[in-house]
Amino acid sequence: MSTPVLIIEHLRVDFPEVVAVNDLSLIVEAGDVCGLIGPNGAGKTTTMRAVSGLQECTRGSVKVGGHELAQEPEELKRRLGFMPDFCPVYDQLTATEFLDHFARAYDVPDRTKRIGQCLELTWLTEKRDALCEELSRGMKQRLVLAKTLLPDPQVLLLDEPASGLDPLGRIELRKLLLKLRDLGKTVLISSHILTELSGFCNKAAIMERGKLVMSGTIAELGQIMGRRQVSVKWRNAGDRAMQILKGAGVINLEATAQGATFEFDGDADALDGLLKTLVVEGVRVTEWRGRGDDLEQIFLQSGARELM
Amino acid sequence: MNLNVNPIFLTQKRLLYRAGVLAAILIAALLGLSLLSGLIAYLADPRDFDFHSPQEAGKIFYAWTIGVEILVLAMGGFSKISRVLADDRKAGLWDSNRLTPMKPAAIVTGYWLGSPLREAYMGAVLAGTGLAIVVLAKLPVTLWLGTQILVLSTTLFFGLLALLAGMAFQRPQSGIVLLLPVVLVQMFSFVFPKFIITNFVLPTYGIINLFRGPARAINDYDAIRDWSTWPEIFAQPVPPVLLSLGLQLVMGIFLWRAVVRKTTNPFQPLLLRWEATAIFALLAVVQHGLIWGIWHGRFPTAFASNNRFSELDSILSIVHGGTILVGVLILSFASPLPERVRVEALRIGSGNLQLVFSRSAVSLALALAAVAAAASLPHFILSSGQAWKAWALAVGNLFLFFMMFSLLLEYCRLRFKRRALGFVALWLFVLCLLPFVLAGVFSSEVIAKLSFLAPGTVALAGPDSDNLKYLFEWTGIHFVVVLLLFIEWRRQWRLLIAMPSSPTPGS
Numbered sequence: 001m002s003t004p005v006l007i008i009e010h011l012r013v014d015f016p017e018v019v020a021v022n023d024l025s026l027i028v029e030a031g032d033v034c035g036l037i038g039p040n041g042a043g044k045t046t047t048m049r050a051v052s053g054l055q056e057c058t059r060g061s062v063k064v065g066g067h068e069l070a071q072e073p074e075e076l077k078r079r080l081g082f083m084p085d086f087c088p089v090y091d092q093l094t095a096t097e098f099l100d101h102f103a104r105a106y107d108v109p110d111r112t113k114r115i116g117q118c119l120e121l122t123w124l125t126e127k128r129d130a131l132c133e134e135l136s137r138g139m140k141q142r143l144v145l146a147k148t149l150l151p152d153p154q155v156l157l158l159d160e161p162a163s164g165l166d167p168l169g170r171i172e173l174r175k176l177l178l179k180l181r182d183l184g185k186t187v188l189i190s191s192h193i194l195t196e197l198s199g200f201c202n203k204a205a206i207m208e209r210g211k212l213v214m215s216g217t218i219a220e221l222g223q224i225m226g227r228r229q230v231s232v233k234w235r236n237a238g239d240r241a242m243q244i245l246k247g248a249g250v251i252n253l254e255a256t257a258q259g260a261t262f263e264f265d266g267d268a269d270a271l272d273g274l275l276k277t278l279v280v281e282g283v284r285v286t287e288w289r290g291r292g293d294d295l296e297q298i299f300l301q302s303g304a305r306e307l308m
Numbered sequence: 309m310n311l312n313v314n315p316i317f318l319t320q321k322r323l324l325y326r327a328g329v330l331a332a333i334l335i336a337a338l339l340g341l342s343l344l345s346g347l348i349a350y351l352a353d354p355r356d357f358d359f360h361s362p363q364e365a366g367k368i369f370y371a372w373t374i375g376v377e378i379l380v381l382a383m384g385g386f387s388k389i390s391r392v393l394a395d396d397r398k399a400g401l402w403d404s405n406r407l408t409p410m411k412p413a414a415i416v417t418g419y420w421l422g423s424p425l426r427e428a429y430m431g432a433v434l435a436g437t438g439l440a441i442v443v444l445a446k447l448p449v450t451l452w453l454g455t456q457i458l459v460l461s462t463t464l465f466f467g468l469l470a471l472l473a474g475m476a477f478q479r480p481q482s483g484i485v486l487l488l489p490v491v492l493v494q495m496f497s498f499v500f501p502k503f504i505i506t507n508f509v510l511p512t513y514g515i516i517n518l519f520r521g522p523a524r525a526i527n528d529y530d531a532i533r534d535w536s537t538w539p540e541i542f543a544q545p546v547p548p549v550l551l552s553l554g555l556q557l558v559m560g561i562f563l564w565r566a567v568v569r570k571t572t573n574p575f576q577p578l579l580l581r582w583e584a585t586a587i588f589a590l591l592a593v594v595q596h597g598l599i600w601g602i603w604h605g606r607f608p609t610a611f612a613s614n615n616r617f618s619e620l621d622s623i624l625s626i627v628h629g630g631t632i633l634v635g636v637l638i639l640s641f642a643s644p645l646p647e648r649v650r651v652e653a654l655r656i657g658s659g660n661l662q663l664v665f666s667r668s669a670v671s672l673a674l675a676l677a678a679v680a681a682a683a684s685l686p687h688f689i690l691s692s693g694q695a696w697k698a699w700a701l702a703v704g705n706l707f708l709f710f711m712m713f714s715l716l717l718e719y720c721r722l723r724f725k726r727r728a729l730g731f732v733a734l735w736l737f738v739l740c741l742l743p744f745v746l747a748g749v750f751s752s753e754v755i756a757k758l759s760f761l762a763p764g765t766v767a768l769a770g771p772d773s774d775n776l777k778y779l780f781e782w783t784g785i786h787f788v789v790v791l792l793l794f795i796e797w798r799r800q801w802r803l804l805i806a807m808p809s810s811p812t813p814g815s
Contacts, residue, residue, distance in 0.1 A: 014647075014650070014651045014654060015647075016647045016725075052407060053407070054403055054406070054407070056573075056575040056651070058651050058654050058655050059654075059655060074409055077407060077408065077409045078409050080407075082407055084400055084403075086400060088399050088400030088401045088403070088404045089399075089401075090319060090323065090401065092323050092326050092327065093319065093322060093323065093326075097319075097322060100315075101315045101316075101318070101319045102315070102404070102408065104313065104315035104318070105315045105405065105408035105409070105410050106408050106409060107409065147404075
């Protein structure tokens with residue numbers, strides 16, 4: 001079992017007349033990439049700020065690598081990298097100078113080498129001597145990420161990293177985040193754009209009105225949600241295929257052009273078995289799409305969409 | 309911390325060099341050299357000038373240099389620091405720096421000494437030309453040294469004030485609010501230079517005293533407007549330069565603590581209650597120490613017969629007004645935001661008013677009034693009964709004014725939230741200034757005494773029995789106003805503490 005590196009217990013943050021985060025508990029283990037999902041105003045940014053120590057908590061505790069925020073804030077600062085949803089940069093510094101500022105602040109050993117590594121990791125080596133004000137929004141975002149990575153933190157908190165980025169910037173950022181995942185970084189990433197996190201997170205936590213609605217691995221959440229929505233298309237033997245599906249006890253079966261959609265109660269293995277049966281029975285399946293493990297599906301089924 | 313490894317200092321230096329510093333240095337050099345060449349021109353051909361000696365000419369040219377230096381360093385530096393800090397806060401860079409393991413003191417130092425580097429270079433150039441003026445005019449080098457030390461200490465002191473302004477206000481220009489009261493009090497302090505503390509917190513007296521040179525024998529009339537002798541604190545002469553440095557150092561320590569605490573945790577109050585009381589006590593005791601020599605504890609009847617210091621009779625009223633101003637400023641900074649108290653009540657699970665009393669500025673108002681009463685008591689110890697009544701009225705007035713202000717401020721914050729400041733200003737106008745306006749309209753002095761500002765200032769300016777009777781009556785009315793405010797204040801706090809939070813944003 002993996003070691004928990006970020007433990008949030010009973011976190012509560014009060015704003016005037018509003019409880020922004022209410023009794024939130026969450027554990028993120030080493031190597032996890034956990035998506036914090038929720039509509040605007042759900043309390044994702046407040047949670048991130050409270051975990052990083054920028055927002056005062058009313059109650060609760062935050063531990064990173066065994067160090068509690070309230071007791072050892074300095075230790076926590078060394079282990080946590082927080083990237084806000086905007087790009088705080090010194091416009092008149094070059095990318096290298098900007099990173100040098102923070103490398104000094106974090107007391108990073110062998111600064112020049114580390115800055116070079118972080119620039120390379122974020123594909124900014126060519127822009128190392130460009131002024132920050134000359135960088136595009138996406139580049140600034142990557143530069144701030146490079147700054148966050150400088151001290152090699154145990155946990156990365158990324159708050160809406162793709163906000164304000166154009167499609168190309170989003171694609172680049174997604175590639176970069178996948179790279180971080182492959183490097184084994186522990187990441188808590190928030191977003192209300194679900195496709196941004198889909199296929200990237202192995203865990204998700206869904207927030208709604210300041211509360212954690214549910215959390216777990218994507219597969220666990222899919223099971224909690226119960227039914228998976230499946231769409232299938234075939235080239236022949238449509239009647240036979242419909243018979244097999246009816247016989248397998250699928251729910252809400254509806255015929256579509258050259259195919260069908262249905263809901264399925266069983267687990268992933270049972271669903272695989274159903275596909276095998278169709279093929280064995282001579283149905284030429286051209287498309288098979290299960291959407292139960294999809295973040296968007298989980299989110300929509302969680303009921304949080306009512307708030308959007 | 310070593311500035312050469314302080315990231316914020318180094319970054320500010322980089323930013324300055326990138327923007328260009330040479331133009332500013334050249335401007336300073338041009339100003340300094342213009343003044344220097346004025347002196348050289350006089351020394352070369354004195355007939356074209358009205359000066360009586362090279363020393364006199366040197367003092368005039370050096371005084372201008374000092375004036376420009378103060379403008380550049382203290383005022384320019386204040387503006388730069390507060391602007392840089394407010395901008396960095398807005399851009400999120402302040403938080404980015406706070407998230408690093410840098411010590412809060414290092415962050416503060418970086419902004420304090422790094423932001424005004426351009427002004428520092430300009431100041432250094434002006435100081436250099438100033439030294440040349442002093443040497444050429446054969447003035448004592450101690451004049452240059454003393455004035456430069458005072459300018460430097462004032463610059464550092466204003467720098468700390470600027471940090472406070474940058475942290476307290478969203479808009480950098482709002483920081484000027486901090487300087488307005490200083491300017492206001494400074495206007496009065498020129499009338500009695502040696503007796504008003506503003507001339508020492510700002511080193512006006514120290515600088516002018518250094519220019520004046522050794523003290524000469526003076527008559528009683530000149531003693532009031534004297535800039536040549538040393539000030540006295542409880543009849544003990546103190547070198548004015550030392551007094552200014554001491555006051556700035558002690559206040560600077562409190563300001564430093566405040567900005568470091570705010571950097572560590574922005575949700576903490578700007579001033580702790582004991583710090584607020586200590587700053588107020590320091591200012592009140594030194595101020596009353598400065599004027600102690602006028603009456604030596606026998607205010608005011610002892611000197612009434614020979615009229616020796618009749619011009620100084622109004623000084624206690626001015627000090628009273630200054631005390632109110634300083635108290636109001638301190639109470640504003642120490643007054644908690646209601647929501648912060650509510651969160652604290654939620655945290656400790658206490659729903660009673662005990663917590664409110666311990667956090668509210670109302671209890672601090674009591675402490676400040678007590679401190680002011682103790683500090684002013686020596687003037688009246690050996691005085692007649694009538695003077696005692698004046699003291700009682702002044703103390704009562706301070707107590708009621710501070711209570712009224714702190715209750716009003718918190719009540720308006722509780723009741724009107726974002727519009728609180730406007731309502732506080734409106735009510736302060738109604739309670740303090742409107743009676744004076746109405747008195748002018750109806751030509752009635754009695755109405756003016758209804759103002760919350762009146763009882764103390766009137767009683768201290770000239771205690772006669774008719775006046776005192778009226779003033780006691782009006783003080784009674786003020787007490788009722790404060791009582792009503794207190795009842796409403798308590799009700800509003802109860803409502804806030806008992807209010808459950810909405811479970812969701814906007815629900």
